[in-house]
Amino acid sequence: MKKHSIVATLTVLIVGISLLVGIQTVTAAGMMGNGNSMMNDNNSNSSMMTEHTVDLKEANVAEQQLNLPPILKPDKQTKTDVYYTVTAKQGQMNFKDGQATKTYGYNGSYLGPVIQINNGQTVHIKEVNDLPTKTTFHWHGAIISGKADGGPHDPLAAGKSRTIKFKVQQPAAMLWFHPHPSGQTGKQVYKGLAGLIYVNDANSKKLSIPKKYGVDDFPVVVQDRTFDKNNQFNYKKDYNADGTLGENLLINGTLNPYINVSTNFVRLRLLNGSNARNYNFKLSNNQVMYKIAGYGSFLDRPVKIKKLQLSPGERAQVIVDTTKLPDNSELKLLTGGMNVLTMKLGARSSNISEIPNKLNNMQKLKQPTKDVNKEKLVLSGMSKMVQINGKQFNPDRIDLHAKVGQQQIWTIQNKKEMMMNMIHPFHLHGVQFRILSINGKKPPLAQQGYLDTITLNPGDSYKISFKFEKKGLYMYHCHNLEHEENGMMGQILVQ
Numbered sequence: 001m002k003k004h005s006i007v008a009t010l011t012v013l014i015v016g017i018s019l020l021v022g023i024q025t026v027t028a029a030g031m032m033g034n035g036n037s038m039m040n041d042n043n044s045n046s047s048m049m050t051e052h053t054v055d056l057k058e059a060n061v062a063e064q065q066l067n068l069p070p071i072l073k074p075d076k077q078t079k080t081d082v083y084y085t086v087t088a089k090q091g092q093m094n095f096k097d098g099q100a101t102k103t104y105g106y107n108g109s110y111l112g113p114v115i116q117i118n119n120g121q122t123v124h125i126k127e128v129n130d131l132p133t134k135t136t137f138h139w140h141g142a143i144i145s146g147k148a149d150g151g152p153h154d155p156l157a158a159g160k161s162r163t164i165k166f167k168v169q170q171p172a173a174m175l176w177f178h179p180h181p182s183g184q185t186g187k188q189v190y191k192g193l194a195g196l197i198y199v200n201d202a203n204s205k206k207l208s209i210p211k212k213y214g215v216d217d218f219p220v221v222v223q224d225r226t227f228d229k230n231n232q233f234n235y236k237k238d239y240n241a242d243g244t245l246g247e248n249l250l251i252n253g254t255l256n257p258y259i260n261v262s263t264n265f266v267r268l269r270l271l272n273g274s275n276a277r278n279y280n281f282k283l284s285n286n287q288v289m290y291k292i293a294g295y296g297s298f299l300d301r302p303v304k305i306k307k308l309q310l311s312p313g314e315r316a317q318v319i320v321d322t323t324k325l326p327d328n329s330e331l332k333l334l335t336g337g338m339n340v341l342t343m344k345l346g347a348r349s350s351n352i353s354e355i356p357n358k359l360n361n362m363q364k365l366k367q368p369t370k371d372v373n374k375e376k377l378v379l380s381g382m383s384k385m386v387q388i389n390g391k392q393f394n395p396d397r398i399d400l401h402a403k404v405g406q407q408q409i410w411t412i413q414n415k416k417e418m419m420m421n422m423i424h425p426f427h428l429h430g431v432q433f434r435i436l437s438i439n440g441k442k443p444p445l446a447q448q449g450y451l452d453t454i455t456l457n458p459g460d461s462y463k464i465s466f467k468f469e470k471k472g473l474y475m476y477h478c479h480n481l482e483h484e485e486n487g488m489m490g491q492i493l494v495q
């Protein structure tokens, strides 16, 4: 049976059952939709129903060199402080032949620059909203006060600006920034608002790993977009309550991209900047890659992997070893059989002799016992009925309370439903946490770093450990942006 007919059959079934038991009926359009990110990527070997009714298609354009976002120049810098300006604005891009695409971007037409900050430094960012509508600037993964975090409680009106300030108190990592305004997040991200933040520290400066930007160290922001017949992103038309998906992959805003590889080792810094699509990355010919960092820190040791699952909001850094591959060959980063990025291997110089086996020295994670605040969050439902602990987001309700410095242990669970199950990438603002257990087991090495987002497959239960270090109001939510906007979000007040 074909996918859409399964969906159609299930829809009839579910609508029927809903009517029978008298619960609110989900619209057929919502159920069938044009892409439920229920399970993994379209090459998922899961026995559960797969997600995509919007399958990825090869972009009908010639190969293009990968766009590299510019590194943002500080307005001013002192020994201790750095000052940046980030402006959200409208723009247009020539992604392909024909009409230009109307977009949003930070300091440019699409996506944003890379902001470099150092552990210990005080960062001042002037946030300027040149959009015709409200927005917020959310610093995803930053340990930052609720006041500077840019959640939906703190919108910046069109034409306004404000300056935030925070001291960087976290290890080297790749964070990102994106808008988070109530009711507009999905649309604004889809139009192009997202940028990267590289946090450096003494350790990352010392490590012998590829770090020449655009030479052996590449940002790889992965997004899916549908172009309409006029080459526009039509969010309204492509919208799906269970996650808006696109047909083509855009990498740093490039269709069908390639990079020229001139060194033995290549570092890729991946961000899933999509609204809702989950990716399973791998290399052509089943080549291994070495995961060196998750989102909030380096791992203690590199981990050899053959595939990498990233849900929306998640990042990973990998090193690809091309030493044994011949000149003038190609290596491809793939997802579900689709080309993400072609690495064209030329004659290569030796940039590092090997990948170091010690990358970081993280504190041992202990099961804390004293003065622990425990919470349990259950994610459930789908489309317009997504909930956390049986409730939909209400901006006037504080769901949880916590104290600065108090040990937190939270259990996050993705409830298994009768019919349809979905992946929910859970994100908590303002902190970096670590995983104590996944379904009762110790997390694998590749997930032992600091994290701000976790992918929960149906039925999964994660226990996480962290402390809030700053005060304020913070959100926690599903990073499937349409789920977030449909109410799969709560807020915690930290005092």
Ligand SMILES: [Cu+2]
Pocket (backbone or CB within 6 Å): 386, 422, 423, 424, 425, 478, 479, 480, 483, 484, 488
């Ligand atoms: Cu979700």
